[in-house]
Amino acid sequence: MDLTVHHVMLPHTDPEASLAFWRDAIGFAVRNDVGSGTMRWITLGPAEGGTSIVLYPPDATPGITDAERTAVREMMAKGTYASLTLATADLDATFARLQATDAEIVQEPVDQPYGVRDCALRDPAGTLVRLNQA
Template identity: 65%
Template sequence: MDITIHSAYLPHNDPDAAIAFYRDTLGFEVRNDVGYQGMRWITVGPPDQPGTSIVLHPPAADPGVTDDERRTIVEMMAKGTYAGINLASNDLDATFARLQDSDAEVVQEPIDQPYGIRDCAFRDPAGNLIRIQQTR
């Protein structure tokens, strides 16, 4: 079987702030920016990985979600407990310094974890947890 990761989805509640964070702070390229009925879906990804993307989507876009569920999602996003993604860097300390100099909310400074990785954590503008680990 030949299966790869094509895209992962994270919610956003401010498309311009999301673009600024993922493009300007993380250095990802914007691959698509689609508007529909007042909502925007933004596809971003690392320039050297054209086959792997993150789709930033409006949390209210799923027609199967009830109004109560939407409120819960928005509340969880505000607390930073709704969604997250793990990224990797070959120079974690330099990446951390760059993110720390931005408006990104620091959750955890670089640390050697007891389970064998070194990582740090931030929140994006929507509250999504972004963990970044050192590659070996």
């Protein structure tokens, strides 16, 4: 099969805070921004192209019940709903740049026993973002 990852969907609760994180702190380029208010779908990704992240309002998920909507929001608030791993050539420099922003740091860079050097932070919607040394 000839498959690639085209985009990944991550929830947001505050589009402006999400833009400040993904565009301004992470450095991704905005590829599309549709909707208005909190009902916005924002597509971002590396400036050179490749896979996109689509930030979406979870309340707009078709067929979701009120109980499911509540569960999703509770999981987002705890940081257990979504996660994403990104890679960087210089983890320490990337971490230093992110630490200088308002990003919520979860874990400073560390050499993991399974062979990966990584760190972790959360986006404004609670998504756990791990950064691996590439």
